[in-house]
Amino acid sequence: MVRPIDRRRAYGLSIHSELCLPELPPTRDPADIRVTLGAVAPPAAAAAPEWEVNGDEARGAYGGIGRFLVSRGREIVVDPDPAAAAESLQPFLLGPALAVALHQRGYRVLHASAVAIGGVAFGFLGHAGSGKSTLAAALRSRGHRPIADDVVALRPESGGFVPLPGLPWLKLWPPTAEAIGITPEELPRVRPDLAKRSWAAAEPAAPPPTRVDRLYVLAEGPHVASEPIGAAESVIELARHTYGARSLHGVRAESHLQEAAELARAITLRRLRRPWRLGDLATAVELVEREAAT
Amino acid sequence: LTAALSERTVVVASASQTSTRVEGEVVILDLSGGAYYGLNAVGARIWELMREPKTLRDIRDRIVDEFDVDPQRCERDLVALVGELLDRRLAEVVGSAKPHATSIQEETGGTRRGEDPAEHGRRSSVRRGGDRPRDV
DSSP: OOOOOEEETTTEEEEHHHHHHOOBBBOSSSSSEEEOOOOOOOOOTTTSSOOOOETTTTEEEETTTTEEEEETTTEEEEEEEOOOOOHHHHIIIIIIHHHHHHTTTTEEEEEEEEETTEEEEEEEEETTTSSHHHHHHHHHHOOEEEEESEEEEEEEETTTEOOOOOOOEEEEOHHHHHHHTTGGGGBBSSSSTTEEEEEEEEOOOSSSSEEEEEEEEEEEOSSSSSOOHHHHHHHHHHHHHEEEEETTTGGGGHHHHHHHHHHHHSSSEEEEEEEGGGGGHHHHHHHHHHHHHH | OOOGOTTTTEEESSSSEEEEEEEEEEEEEETTTTTEEEOOHHHHHHHHEEEESSEEEHHHHHHHHSOOHHHHHHHHHHHHHHHHHHHSSSEEEEEOSOOOOHHHHTTTTTTOOOHHHHHHHHHOEEEEEHHHHOOO
């Protein structure tokens, strides 16, 4: 059976997909990654909800959504759950499954958001709920260009790391949208069953930045402040915020640590503390802008 | 455990860890538990020396040689650090060297009074960096 192929671009790669990916920009380039529909055997029960890695293959399953088999960073087989709507499948394909493929291609994949300020990339690392997307959205509302949200991929290149332009939207909870002056009802939902909204990016005017200047590790604090992070701690933070730190790297923990150290040598980390409330968002954004200018 | 350490005790980094050096500091990953630990400059040098089995005396002498540190303080910090590394199974005791059997702490009088414990901690203690997180 022949299915129509949707050709789209993300993370600088051409994705030829049997699943429609209408929100991604189109491309005419030959395929870097092929997405096909097919049967995927379930991962071992012990692996769920993490990915099961077998050589250059990784298998993941999400209840009510489907199973994914990602191979050599070039092929993604999607086996949808019969109950899953296409709109529900896409966030998992372009989220974890694509992140696994980026990892397999040798990119450094971080749980982070990234924004270009003055032509240079600044990233925000943190656990879920620490404000990665919120800060990226607030910076975007100030006219800075978002690079990626949730999954930041860095391509190693001549001793440095090039941030790759990710999915062209930011995911926001309604209160965050309101805090930066956006009416949440005007934005589409990320998934039909989720109140979170998707804020699509405009076509970028400038070329993407070619280097990451600084990564901020987000943490709670009584007031907005930033502080340096020592070398050893920087490595630890990078290792912890690597995408799939346990499942993808568990089998090769040694190289994971070495890769985190390599990143720490190339990129400066700082800790950005702020109270967990939206009222101080503007102060945090001003601090990042001020530090970006120095 | 720490009390059992003497200057003749031979220690070595354990096999169930991997470590890396960045800007004079060291990060150790415990391969059995998945936790990360950070060591400052002096701790990093001690760790480097422990890659091969060594007596605490050998390590102490090298550190006193290379860093501007008071020998008595160095011994106390060394015993504290090695004790922590042993507790966390990042290092192990592999034997005891021959000569005189005085405890490294007894030799220096063993007094800790009047010292600032916070400063002591900063000098060479193991900082735990947390576990690797679960994936989302």
